[in-house]
Amino acid sequence: MAALAEQRCFNHAVREAAARCLDCKRFFCRECVTEHAGRMLCALCLVKASQSPQARRRARAIAVLVRPAQVAASVLFLWLVFYAIGQGLLMLPDTFHKQDLWQSSVWDDSK
Numbered sequence: 001m002a003a004l005a006e007q008r009c010f011n012h013a014v015r016e017a018a019a020r021c022l023d024c025k026r027f028f029c030r031e032c033v034t035e036h037a038g039r040m041l042c043a044l045c046l047v048k049a050s051q052s053p054q055a056r057r058r059a060r061a062i063a064v065l066v067r068p069a070q071v072a073a074s075v076l077f078l079w080l081v082f083y084a085i086g087q088g089l090l091m092l093p094d095t096f097h098k099q100d101l102w103q104s105s106v107w108d109d110s111k
Contacts, residue, residue: 010042021045 007017009029017027023045033040036049051059 023048 007020007027009015009017009032010026011032012029015029018030019033019040020027021033021042022039023041026042028042033042034046035041036046041049048056
């Protein structure tokens with residue numbers, strides 16, 4: 001593993017890393033980490049650590065409900081798009097296509 005002095009801050013690529021977050025294992029400069037309960041944590045991990053267990057459970061429950069709803073909405077949207085394309089193709093007049101395509105000698109196997 002590379003030495004801490006050779007690492008760069010995850011948020012500021014030009015700054016030298018001063019510490020490593022114990023939760024996410026990323027390197028950060030002095031401005032991006034803070035001490036919480038005797039541990040060095042980045043801002044995202046600090047927010048996660050400061051949430052109550054009820055808030056974490058609620059966030060997980062919402063995520064469990066939102067993901068299937070997103071999948072269902074995506075499937076419905078794609079179905080509507082393909083349905084609209086099909087309806088558009090059905091509305092094309094018969095004169096749009098050449099009538100002699102299937103009667104041409106290229107497709108005729110009788111020769």
